[in-house]
Amino acid sequence: MPIALLALTLSAFAIGTTEFVIVGLVPTIAEDLNVSLPSAGLLVSLYALGVAIGAPVLTALTGRWRRKNVLMTVMALFVVGNVLAWMAPGYSSLITARILTGLAHGVFFSIGSTIATSLVAKDKEASAIAIMFTGLTVALVTGVPLGTWIGQNFGWRATFMVVSVLGLLALIGSALLVPKDLKQSAPASLSQQLAVITQPRLLLVYAMTAVGYGGTFTAFTFLAPILEQVSGFESGAIGLIMLVYGVSVAVGNIWGGRMADRMGPIKALHIIFTALALVLLVFTFTAGHQITAVITILIWGAFAFGNVPGLQVYVVQLAERFTPHAVDVASGLNIAAFNVGIALGSLLGGIIIEDMSLMDTTWIGALIVVLALLLTRLSGFLDSRDQYQAA
Numbered sequence: 372m373p374i375a376l377l378a379l380t381l382s383a384f385a386i387g388t389t390e391f392v393i394v395g396l397v398p399t400i401a402e403d404l405n406v407s408l409p410s411a412g413l414l415v416s417l418y419a420l421g422v423a424i425g426a427p428v429l430t431a432l433t434g435r436w437r438r439k440n441v442l443m444t445v446m447a448l449f450v451v452g453n454v455l456a457w458m459a460p461g462y463s464s465l466i467t468a469r470i471l472t473g474l475a476h477g478v479f480f481s482i483g484s485t486i487a488t489s490l491v492a493k494d495k496e497a498s499a500i501a502i503m504f505t506g507l508t509v510a511l512v513t514g515v516p517l518g519t520w521i522g523q524n525f526g527w528r529a530t531f532m533v534v535s536v537l538g539l540l541a542l543i544g545s546a547l548l549v550p551k552d553l554k555q556s557a558p559a560s561l562s563q564q565l566a567v568i569t570q571p572r573l574l575l576v577y578a579m580t581a582v583g584y585g586g587t588f589t590a591f592t593f594l595a596p597i598l599e600q601v602s603g604f605e606s607g608a609i610g611l612i613m614l615v616y617g618v619s620v621a622v623g624n625i626w627g628g629r630m631a632d633r634m635g636p637i638k639a640l641h642i643i644f645t646a647l648a649l650v651l652l653v654f655t656f657t658a659g660h661q662i663t664a665v666i667t668i669l670i671w672g673a674f675a676f677g678n679v680p681g682l683q684v685y686v687v688q689l690a691e692r693f694t695p696h697a698v699d700v701a702s703g704l705n706i707a708a709f710n711v712g713i714a715l716g717s718l719l720g721g722i723i724i725e726d727m728s729l730m731d732t733t734w735i736g737a738l739i740v741v742l743a744l745l746l747t748r749l750s751g752f753l754d755s756r757d758q759y760q761a762a
């Protein structure tokens with residue numbers, strides 16, 4: 372694999388840390404800023420909203436820029452956003468900083484996916500995307516547990532200071548390792564960009580992405596309070612449990628990419644969504660006991676992010692087929708769909724714990740993932756029909 376993928380992975384590590392560390396800090400921030408758990412959970416939702424806006428809109432606006440210049444700009448924006456979060460005096464300013472950081476996140480993963488696939492052979496595309504997204508999973512293994520520990524022991528602002536340094540290192544790595552002469556298609560016209568958001572097959576995949584992730588984050592956003600209030604863990608143990616979860620995610624991400632390469636994205640997604648729905652349902656019953664809770668979280672991690680490579684490469688494949696002049700835009704919209712799912716799932720989780728209970732987030736999340744499975748089966752059926760008609 373090209374060394375440029377290492378730079379993308381390093382950047383994804385920094386971005387993944389700032390995105391997911393907030394999950395471990397929800398109770399800490401809620402207490403420090405004197406806001407409710409659902410309000411602290413909005414820091415997840417509004418960050419995801421920034422990603423959802425940044426991915427398609429800013430990707431389209433920077434379509435004529437060289438890919439490396441875009442990458443350097445968004446990583447600089449990422450550093451600034453985290454510095455502002457570190458210095459945030461209160462809840463409102465922290466929200467602003469999180470949205471700004473989310474804008475950078477969206478553009479990065481939009482162009483990062485197409486850069487990754489352009490660097491390798493056709494049959495290695497899903498694996499290349501999986502390697503880039505390994506930065507996210509390694510962040511879950513190391514960055515998130517460490518950031519959670521820092522936040523609980525030195526204050527949540529210290530976590531964002533450390534993430535700012537990570538972002539700066541990633542910016543330097545991108546400057547040194549990413550080539551200037553990246554293969555780049557002509558920027559899409561407005562009509563070509565509109566074709567992406569009106570193409571039914573792409574809209575179906577975006578729905579699969581948003582619903583699949585929404586189900587996961589309905590419960591995952593409030594994992595820390597579940598572990599404290601339901602499983603009975605001390606707050607200091609949350610970082611270690613996030614480490615267990617992150618190790619499992621790292622393995623599942625690579626496994627999911629290889630599965631998508633070997634059997635195709637639809638078959639791989641069918642398996643992963645089925646397993647994910649079952650695990651979320653089981654967690655409803657196992658969360659009350661510490662040992663079974665940790666075992667279930669370990670299994671949950673293996674499937675929670677294993678769908679990322681399959682979903683992203685599937686969008687690229689369909690875009691090359693239906694909207695070949697706007698593949699970057701189509702990829703960016705799928706990143707937006709991931710984060711629309713995160714935003715809506717987090718918001719729904721907050722509503723559930725206000726009106727019902729913490730543990731209702733898990734079985735409701737499982738039902739949402741089942742809907743993603745049904746959408747996946749529909750997309751697979753349409754693929755088979757198109758192949759039959761072409762034959």
